[in-house]
Every structure is written in structure tokens, then in C-alpha cells.
Amino acid sequence: MSIDGQVALVTGAGRGIGRAIALRLARDGADVAVLDVHADTLDAVAAEVRALGRRAVTVTADVGDRGQVHDAVDRTVAELGGLDVMVNNAGIALVGPLSETTEDQVARIWRVNVDGVLWGIQAAAASFLARGVRGRIVNASSIAGHDGFEMLGVYSATKFAVRGLTQAAAKEYASAGITVNAYCPGVVGTDMWVEIDQRFADLTGAPRGATYEKFVGGIALGRAETPEDVAGYVSFLAGPDAAYMTGQSGLIDGGLVYR
Ligand SMILES: NC(=O)C1=CN([C@@H]2O[C@H](COP(=O)(O)OP(=O)(O)OC[C@H]3O[C@@H](n4cnc5c(N)ncnc54)[C@H](O)[C@@H]3O)[C@@H](O)[C@H]2O)C=CC1
Numbered sequence: 457m458s459i460d461g462q463v464a465l466v467t468g469a470g471r472g473i474g475r476a477i478a479l480r481l482a483r484d485g486a487d488v489a490v491l492d493v494h495a496d497t498l499d500a501v502a503a504e505v506r507a508l509g510r511r512a513v514t515v516t517a518d519v520g521d522r523g524q525v526h527d528a529v530d531r532t533v534a535e536l537g538g539l540d541v542m543v544n545n546a547g548i549a550l551v552g553p554l555s556e557t558t559e560d561q562v563a564r565i566w567r568v569n570v571d572g573v574l575w576g577i578q579a580a581a582a583s584f585l586a587r588g589v590r591g592r593i594v595n596a597s598s599i600a601g602h603d604g605f606e607m608l609g610v611y612s613a614t615k616f617a618v619r620g621l622t623q624a625a626a627k628e629y630a631s632a633g634i635t636v637n638a639y640c641p642g643v644v645g646t647d648m649w650v651e652i653d654q655r656f657a658d659l660t661g662a663p664r665g666a667t668y669e670k671f672v673g674g675i676a677l678g679r680a681e682t683p684e685d686v687a688g689y690v691s692f693l694a695g696p697d698a699a700y701m702t703g704q705s706g707l708i709d710g711g712l713v714y715r
């Protein structure tokens with residue numbers, strides 16, 4: 457198993473891509489701390505991790521709160537005996553025209569998608585450095601971090617920002633043997649996309665499902681992405697075969713955006 461005996465912390469692990477990453481890392485041999493701002497599904501995800509024979513802890517925390525993220529890392533080390541892999545997966549979407557975007561909307565999404573990744577990088581790297589661990593940091597960007605999408609403009613900006621943080625952190629921590637990479641999924645059939653599609657319907661009058669189908673229609677491989685497609689790539693980035701890779705933001709989108 458590629459990451460046997462390691463400890464990972466996955467944010468936004470209560471559902472969707474984060475849940476799939478937690479389970480994949482557990483299947484590949486890691487003990488996992490599952491973190492989410494919504495506590496309701498965390499026990500179920502932790503139970504799934506334990507059913508795979510690995511240890512799990514649940515952490516209810518807001519990634520936009522620096523102190524809570526640092527506490528989450530400390531708790532993981534205390535309860536699971538270390539931390540080797542930090543997956544900054546939590547994120548939220550914002551759908552709407554730039555012309556109508558408010559300060560509150562920008563502050564809210566920036567706090568989760570960008571500040572949340574920054575605090576995760578900072579807390580994990582401090583913990584790796586303090587313990588002499590050549591750890592892995594893996595961040596959630598998106599196709600929207602490679603291409604600006606209409607009606608998803610501020611969301612796109614946050615995902616471009618994640619790529620900037622990923623590159624800068626890779627350089628800052630390289631001498632300590634810490635790698636920092638990002639994954640850039642395409643159209644993954646999670647609750648986030650249900651919400652995006654509904655919001656497009658509300659704003660444009662498009663029938664429900666039409667926006668999702670339009671995006672999926674552009675995928676060369678001919679199907680929507682699954683959370684497990686993303687999780688496999690994250691496990692690769694966390695594992696030994698990615699040891700010589702840092703600062704990269706790799707597209708895993710079935711052939712939707714070409715960069
Ligand atoms: N679904 C998609 O098509 C794509 C998703 N992504 C990115 O992948 C990541 C995961 O996406 P999905 O699983 O689809 O989203 P999702 O909305 O299904 O799940 C996100 C999880 O993050 C949690 N979360 C939200 N705000 C949080 C906060 N402040 N602190 C801690 N947890 C918080 C939510 O409670 C939820 O459990 C996000 O960063 C998203 O932007 C990137 C490209 C495509």
C-alpha cells in the first residue's frame with residue numbers, strides 16, 4: 457500500500473470529494489482525521505474509515521478560522537500520533553454575474569477557498585517542520601483555476617489563488633523536503649454541482665439539470681467525473697510516486713480544459 461502507516465487530515469471530508477479522498481487514503485493504508493464545518497456526517501465517514509481497518513478521528517472546524525485549523529492539526533498529531541499528509545479540500549461555490557457580486561459574497565468565499573487553504577498549508581507545514589517530517593500538502597483547485605468561467609468568476613478567482621499559494625508554498629518549503637501540489641477536477645457529480653446547477657436555473661431560467669449537462673457535454677471522455685476519480689489522483693500526490701513533484705496544479709477533468 458502506497459501510504460501505509462501514514463496519517464492524513466482531510467478538510468471538507470463530510471461529503472463529496474473530501475469523503476472519497478478520506479476513504480481512498482484509508483484504503484491505501486493511512487489513518488485519517490476527517491474535518492468538516494458541518495458535524496452531522498463526520499461520524500459516518502469516520503465509521504467507513506474504521507471499517508477499512510484504519511483509525512479515524514472527527515474534527516468539527518471551520519477552515520476559514522486560523523486558530524481552528526492549527527488546533528485541528530495539533531489534535532490530529534495528538535490523537536493519531538503524527539501527520540504526514542494534509543489535504544486542503546474544503547471549498548464552496550458562488551454563482552452569479554460579476555456585476556451583481558457583493559462584498560459579503562466575496563469575503564465569504566475567499567475566507568473558505570483561499571484563507572482556508574492558506575491556514576491549512578501554514579498549520580501542516582509548521583507541524584511537519586517541528587517534527588522533521590517530509591510531509592505532503594495537497595490543495596483543491598479546479599478547472600476554474602485554469603480557466604475563468606462565466607457566472608463563476610469569483611469562484612474562478614479563488615481557484616486561481618489556490619494555484620498561486622501552491623506554487624509559493626512549494627518553493628518556501630522545498631528545502632525541508634515538503635511537497636505542495638494541487639488537484640484541479642472538472643465536473644464532479646457532488647452536492648456542490650447540484651447547488652451550482654440550481655443557482656444557474658434560478659438566475660438564467662435554464663431548466664434544472666441543463667447547466668450540468670452542458671458542462672458534462674464538453675468532457676472528451678464522455679462522462680461526469682466521480683469523487684473517486686479525484687481521490688485516486690490525490691492518493692498519488694500523497695504517495696511515493698509523486699516524491700519528485702511539487703508546485704503543480706494538475707488537471708484531472710476527463711479532457712475538458714487544456715493547458
Ligand atoms: N464538484 C466539482 O465539480 C468540483 C469541486 N472542486 C473543489 O473540490 C472541493 C470539494 O468539492 P465537493 O466535494 O464537490 O463540494 P461539496 O460542497 O459537496 O463538499 C464540500 C464539503 O466542504 C465542507 N465545508 C464547506 N465550508 C467549510 C469550512 N469553512 N470549513 C470546513 N469544511 C467546510 C462542506 O460542509 C462539505 O462537506 C472544493 O474545494 C471544490 O471547490 C473543484 C472542481 C470541481
Ligand SMILES: CC(=O)C(C)=O
Pocket residue numbers: 549598599600608641642643648652
Ligand atoms: C465546481 C467547479 O469547480 C467547477 C464548475 O469547475
